[in-house]
Amino acid sequence: MTAASSPPSGTVTTVPAKVAASSNAVEKIRRRESSRGRVIDLIRSNGPISRVELAERTGLTQATISTLVRALLTEDIVVESGRGVSTGGKPRMFLELNPAARLGVGVHLGQDYITYIIADLAGRVVARRRVDGPGDTSPLTVVSRMTRDIEALIEGSGVDRTGIVGMGIATPGPLDRTTGTVRNAPSLAAWNDFPIRRALASTTGLHCEFDNDATAAAIGEYWLGATEGYANYASVYMGSGIGSGIVMDGTIYQGVSSNVGEIGHVTVDARGLPCPCGNIGCLELYASPRVVVTRAAEAVDRGELTIPLTGVVSEDFAAVGVAAAAGDPVAVHLVRESAEYVASAVISMVNLLDLQLVVLAGSAFSTSGSFYVEIISEALSRRAMARAIHPVEVRLSVNGNDAAALGAATLVLQDRLSPRTLRSVSFA
Amino acid sequence: MTAASSPPSGTVTTVPAKVAASSNAVEKIRRRESSRGRVIDLIRSNGPISRVELAERTGLTQATISTLVRALLTEDIVVESGRGVSTGGKPRMFLELNPAARLGVGVHLGQDYITYIIADLAGRVVARRRVDGPGDTSPLTVVSRMTRDIEALIEGSGVDRTGIVGMGIATPGPLDRTTGTVRNAPSLAAWNDFPIRRALASTTGLHCEFDNDATAAAIGEYWLGATEGYANYASVYMGSGIGSGIVMDGTIYQGVSSNVGEIGHVTVDARGLPCPCGNIGCLELYASPRVVVTRAAEAVDRGELTIPLTGVVSEDFAAVGVAAAAGDPVAVHLVRESAEYVASAVISMVNLLDLQLVVLAGSAFSTSGSFYVEIISEALSRRAMARAIHPVEVRLSVNGNDAAALGAATLVLQDRLSPRTLRSVSFA
Numbered sequence: 001m002t003a004a005s006s007p008p009s010g011t012v013t014t015v016p017a018k019v020a021a022s023s024n025a026v027e028k029i030r031r032r033e034s035s036r037g038r039v040i041d042l043i044r045s046n047g048p049i050s051r052v053e054l055a056e057r058t059g060l061t062q063a064t065i066s067t068l069v070r071a072l073l074t075e076d077i078v079v080e081s082g083r084g085v086s087t088g089g090k091p092r093m094f095l096e097l098n099p100a101a102r103l104g105v106g107v108h109l110g111q112d113y114i115t116y117i118i119a120d121l122a123g124r125v126v127a128r129r130r131v132d133g134p135g136d137t138s139p140l141t142v143v144s145r146m147t148r149d150i151e152a153l154i155e156g157s158g159v160d161r162t163g164i165v166g167m168g169i170a171t172p173g174p175l176d177r178t179t180g181t182v183r184n185a186p187s188l189a190a191w192n193d194f195p196i197r198r199a200l201a202s203t204t205g206l207h208c209e210f211d212n213d214a215t216a217a218a219i220g221e222y223w224l225g226a227t228e229g230y231a232n233y234a235s236v237y238m239g240s241g242i243g244s245g246i247v248m249d250g251t252i253y254q255g256v257s258s259n260v261g262e263i264g265h266v267t268v269d270a271r272g273l274p275c276p277c278g279n280i281g282c283l284e285l286y287a288s289p290r291v292v293v294t295r296a297a298e299a300v301d302r303g304e305l306t307i308p309l310t311g312v313v314s315e316d317f318a319a320v321g322v323a324a325a326a327g328d329p330v331a332v333h334l335v336r337e338s339a340e341y342v343a344s345a346v347i348s349m350v351n352l353l354d355l356q357l358v359v360l361a362g363s364a365f366s367t368s369g370s371f372y373v374e375i376i377s378e379a380l381s382r383r384a385m386a387r388a389i390h391p392v393e394v395r396l397s398v399n400g401n402d403a404a405a406l407g408a409a410t411l412v413l414q415d416r417l418s419p420r421t422l423r424s425v426s427f428a
Numbered sequence: 429m430t431a432a433s434s435p436p437s438g439t440v441t442t443v444p445a446k447v448a449a450s451s452n453a454v455e456k457i458r459r460r461e462s463s464r465g466r467v468i469d470l471i472r473s474n475g476p477i478s479r480v481e482l483a484e485r486t487g488l489t490q491a492t493i494s495t496l497v498r499a500l501l502t503e504d505i506v507v508e509s510g511r512g513v514s515t516g517g518k519p520r521m522f523l524e525l526n527p528a529a530r531l532g533v534g535v536h537l538g539q540d541y542i543t544y545i546i547a548d549l550a551g552r553v554v555a556r557r558r559v560d561g562p563g564d565t566s567p568l569t570v571v572s573r574m575t576r577d578i579e580a581l582i583e584g585s586g587v588d589r590t591g592i593v594g595m596g597i598a599t600p601g602p603l604d605r606t607t608g609t610v611r612n613a614p615s616l617a618a619w620n621d622f623p624i625r626r627a628l629a630s631t632t633g634l635h636c637e638f639d640n641d642a643t644a645a646a647i648g649e650y651w652l653g654a655t656e657g658y659a660n661y662a663s664v665y666m667g668s669g670i671g672s673g674i675v676m677d678g679t680i681y682q683g684v685s686s687n688v689g690e691i692g693h694v695t696v697d698a699r700g701l702p703c704p705c706g707n708i709g710c711l712e713l714y715a716s717p718r719v720v721v722t723r724a725a726e727a728v729d730r731g732e733l734t735i736p737l738t739g740v741v742s743e744d745f746a747a748v749g750v751a752a753a754a755g756d757p758v759a760v761h762l763v764r765e766s767a768e769y770v771a772s773a774v775i776s777m778v779n780l781l782d783l784q785l786v787v788l789a790g791s792a793f794s795t796s797g798s799f800y801v802e803i804i805s806e807a808l809s810r811r812a813m814a815r816a817i818h819p820v821e822v823r824l825s826v827n828g829n830d831a832a833a834l835g836a837a838t839l840v841l842q843d844r845l846s847p848r849t850l851r852s853v854s855f856a
Contacts, residue, residue, distance in 0.1 A: 248683075266779060269698060269699070270773075278813075279779070280772065351690040352672070352689060353674075354683025383705075383708065385690045386684070387706070389604055389685045389687065
């Protein structure tokens with residue numbers, strides 16, 4: 001082909017000098033802007049750490065690191081600790097996060113339980129309280145009760161109130177993040193259109209962030225450094241229902257209206273049962289803790305299974321998990337069946353999104369998580385489209401039962417301290 | 429709650445002056461950087477347009493617009509045309525794209541056909557050629573034939589060779605974009621691990637971009653302005669198989685390895701048939717043109733349907749579509765059944781990704797597209813999780829049969845002219 005000798009693209013790759021210059025400037029400033037969040041993240045996950053090492057790990061200049069660290073010291077977010085070994089010159093000071101300098105309150109309003117947490121900058125739980133779910137009580141009454149519970153938790157914990165940067169609220173979806181309301185969530189029917197974020201911000205006086213529990217759990221994993229090195233991953237959050245939080249190319253994906261990751265309402269049988277959500281053959285109808293518990297109760301009635309049943313879905317699901325872990329064949333069958341359906345939906349998600357990692361979070365995985373990890377891993381290794389190109393890892397959340405509430409607390413810490421690191425950035 | 433009188437978050441919202449200043453600077457420079465792409469996009473979709481209007485629509489200053497436009501005029505990408513009505517002062521010059529200034533070659537290597545296109549900056553097809561698919565011929569032989577076909581197309585079209593910025597190659601997935609190879613694509617079995625991008629770049633001398641056909645189609649829609657106003661959408665591309673391209677928060681989503689959007693391998697029946705891909709109950713097994721055509725052939729054998737069958741999937745699928753459009757009840761049933769399965773998988777995708785728009789692209793929709801639009805729209809309006817919060821629109825591609833090849837051409841135009849507008853940007 002004659003064009004080969006003089007590549008026609010040559011004329012176009014010549015970028016005008018002005019654009020090239022501004023491009024470089026952008027790269028520099030972009031780095032500087034996100035560097036605050038990255039420095040905080042590095043000190044959190046690798047402290048005590050020296051300024052020199054921070055410069056090495058971030059690729060930033062010593063001068064930039066010094067400026068950033070000075071601000072963080074002034075704000076008390078970082079403290080100097082000990083001295084490194086002197087190598088002849090001035091001995092190195094190490095930097096550590098001052099975890100107690102900033103605190104976030106996290107609330108998970110689930111169907112069975114309301115969980116309150118106070119977490120520090122290291123993602124450590126400083127105080128925790130769990131109470132019964134809202135049941136049929138009116139949202140206004142529940143909000144007053146929650147306000148008292150939050151006040152009591154702060155009071156009882158003895159933390160410095162001025163360090164609290166705000167509160168994150170996590171609920172099952174769907175929700176409207178712009179108005180701060182739950183919208184038609186099957187598990188919180190009474191809360192439809194109730195302005196939960198505004199109500200709690202007003203009664204507690206705290207700045208409030210609001211998101212669905214699975215997204216909160218995905219941010220919580222990141223905050224604790226459990227997803228380091230992964231840019232494309234999802235959390236699968238299983239409480240009474242099943243949801244998912246999605247991180248794409250390093251940013252939490254929010255979609256049009258933050259109603260992303262509804263993996264519980266991914267179809268696993270297009271000719272299957274009608275779901276209360278309006279769709280057909282949804283995963284939740286075949287795999288949710290509620291369904292497993294219903295089947296377990298039937299097996300108990302038939303005398304095939306002996307476990308204590310309380311009527312609270314999460315407790316009964318835990319009982320099935322305990323029996324399965326002990327090798328009871330009926331319990332094993334119930335858990336495996338659920339895990340196989342979850343695996344099918346996870347494969348659909350992985351095939352759509354080309355993910356590297358799936359983190360399983362939520363109370364449902366606390367007793368039977370290992371079954372799910374094994375079955376989902378095995379299914380992905382045999383059935384995912386891109387399996388020949390890269391593996392997809394499956395892990396249990398490092399946050400156990402607290403994943404959503406702790407995630408909610410990190411939601412507000414993240415938003416207040418390094419908002420650009422995880423949230424989506426668009427060039428509109 | 430006592431904290432209400434003095435919001436504890438107050439101490440933290442005080443952003444250090446340095447950070448706030450750099451934040452503002454970033455916003456400005458970020459705008460300037462992406463402005464080149466945005467100005468090109470606006471001139472393409474709204475030209476002839478004045479500098480004043482460009483400034484109004486982009487929010488950029490007159491000075492910035494002048495600088496950008498001067499560069500585009502020098503590069504011949506934009507030309508001045510006519511004069512606006514004088515309002516007393518200096519009459520306004522209008523700006524138009526010079527569509528012929530840059531051209532992209534687009535190649536879609538499909539199973540049934542190989543399509544070649546030369547497209548200009550306006551997304552107009554300057555030249556087109558379609559030949560039979562590769563069949564069992566060895567990739568090396570096919571690449572020589574393709575090289576001759578591309579040369580003949582360029583030669584025959586009479587375009588200015590120096591205007592060709594490169595070539596986009598689109599194939600069905602899975603693929604490895606980093607190495608430029610098709611990986612285990614069921615419809616291109618002979619091409620496994622063949623370095624198609626390197627081979628064609630070397631034989632044609634053209635800069636080559638490479639992506640899957642559905643992603644190319646999604647970029648093509650954007651390039652032609654058909655998705656204006658939508659930040660979160662997907663293409664569903666149906667050729668012989670079914671794929672999908674995903675745009676999230678305004679950027680093409682690439683995943684870990686560009687193997688995104690495999691909607692044809694989303695499970696629609698977790699207890700269903702094994703798929704050659706390794707998964708179970710995949711959409712393609714129930715809804716692909718291949719399956720519809722197989723069922724149609726059975727109906728023809730039984731004397732229930734009278735249509736001409738050629739053995740080429742896309743042609744036979746078109747024949748079923750024609751019969752369905754004419755009201756043949758058997759053909760209508762076959763097409764509706766396929767559309768209902770596609771609708772289920774689309775709902776799964778929409779529930780995971782909270783999309784605003786689904787664009788149906790590819791040859792399969794050229795005759796029976798209206799059935800799919802109607803059935804998928806209706807299903808989304810009744811079954812999507814977020815339907816109470818926002819609608820999800822369903823549309824046929826503006827690019828008809830050429831969606832993948834034209835998308836491939838725009839892939840390289842996009843990459844060379846405004847790479848930041850659509851491609852994903854991460855703050856690593």
